[in-house]
Amino acid sequence: MGEKTRERVKRVAREIGFRPNALARGLLSKRSFTIGLLTNDTYGRFTLPVMAGVSEALVDHGVSVFLCAIEDDPALGQIHVDAMLDKQVDGIIASGKRLDRSLPVDLSNLPVPVVYAFTQGPPDSVTLRSDDAQGARLAVEWLVKLGRRRIVHVTGPESFFSVRERAGAYREIAGDEEPVMYGVWSEGWGHEAVAKIWSRSGKKPDAIFCGNDQIARGVIDALRERGIGVPEDVAIVGFDNWEIMAAQTRPPLTSVDMGLKALGREAGLTVLALAEGRPVETGVRKLPCHLVVRQSA
Amino acid sequence: MGEKTRERVKRVAREIGFRPNALARGLLSKRSFTIGLLTNDTYGRFTLPVMAGVSEALVDHGVSVFLCAIEDDPALGQIHVDAMLDKQVDGIIASGKRLDRSLPVDLSNLPVPVVYAFTQGPPDSVTLRSDDAQGARLAVEWLVKLGRRRIVHVTGPESFFSVRERAGAYREIAGDEEPVMYGVWSEGWGHEAVAKIWSRSGKKPDAIFCGNDQIARGVIDALRERGIGVPEDVAIVGFDNWEIMAAQTRPPLTSVDMGLKALGREAGLTVLALAEGRPVETGVRKLPCHLVVRQSA
């Protein structure tokens, strides 16, 4: 093509706003520049930041994301997986709401790479998760650094892997003078825990490390009702850094952020690498949490 | 093809798990069985149920959904729109977090149909939104039916269309003895409003209709701190039916649900109809809210 013709083609293409058809392109290249994000987290508290991270990381590479919410329904999961494969996704990210539960679909032996993010993957898969132990350490060390010496841990059900991780890290630093108080993920349990602590004899804690922000909120409310000052008398740290919850407590809540957006970003880049045939180390990769300091500690 | 050959082909197809390549199919049919959902609701409180509805309605039709979170960034919005068009989406659903704000991208004159759901569309578009006036009526009528006579309305900023809609409906039923209390969407404002009401002279209300669940939560907490019984002394109704908030108030909150999942379902079916060339009435279509009765009223 002569230089002039080339220029003219380019100009016309621009004028009529020509954009290549990605379907046709994908047919040849065996790449659809599309990935699927599978999740059973309907409420979206955890998946949403993960998704935002995935999308953010991949949009620069021209990759779009199919969102597939499958509840806990295996049949629905299968339908979505089939639909994604039919549409020739370059890869799949599986995400969820619990590190120790897997999605109700079998993602092994798929013709495309799979990355697990914030959900349990099979042994030899690529799995990304937050480092809950490190996050808990951050929280407790911060309380220690503030001079707190009697730190209590009020948390969720012991059946959760992340609860055991966090409790383990708490123990490492705080010792085992105080029993870890396992309960449920609710404000109500936070209230109840405070009632229990203050009804028993002996010295009262000067800090409470809570298993999530909802519990922390219950704890803070209960302390205020008793006229106990936060953070003067008792410092509080939560977990999740659930913005809308943490910002609304009085005082605003210091909390551990699991860095789910970064986790999503990593998941996106990793599935892309696999799709392009680049080597990726298999196994569980833990990403660091960070502490968001507000006024409760 | 002979009957025997046909059977054999079918059998082998089943055995090797043959599934037609949707890309190739789309190339011919001019249908990708793919739509794009554009939203600027990062937090996802409103978009998430909409999305769940869209996905639920379309999965039966083999349609997958690209989720594009564009924040309020016009450049990012354009990138996502271009990516969707390149991938030959059959249609686009625009969604957001406010009925009276439009997304920072121009979606007119696109080669594919667009439906606006819970965000403002241009005049001649297809726009779906909740019927906030009807929802507010539901709430106030319920309070009246419970025998409440002095109903106060504590709500968000008057600059919000939905605030004015809800306040208008409240006025229709409750009259204008009590001034509507405009404020912000926070628990703090709920607290403050209660302080204001109880500091002024005259009869106290026996019911408070709140503009959203966060305000309602603040109101309920403030009333409890004053020793005022909910619902005995003052009945409370919120708006949004934000499950995790409404269920955690003490007592659990009666609230207006905007039916966003149904709205999403409608949006999905509507964009599908447009994509298939079926006629759809243009203009704003309001979908009904419903009241979720818990213990606060």
Next chain:
DNA sequence: CTGAAAGCGCTTACAG
């Protein structure tokens, strides 16, 4: 270097 052909995996229209 330029230009035409082949082919990705399907579906549809047509010839036999």
Next chain:
DNA sequence: CTGAAAGCGCTTACAG
């Protein structure tokens, strides 16, 4: 009714 060809919109490999 059956079977082969054409074509969707691209990209790549090849002949001139």
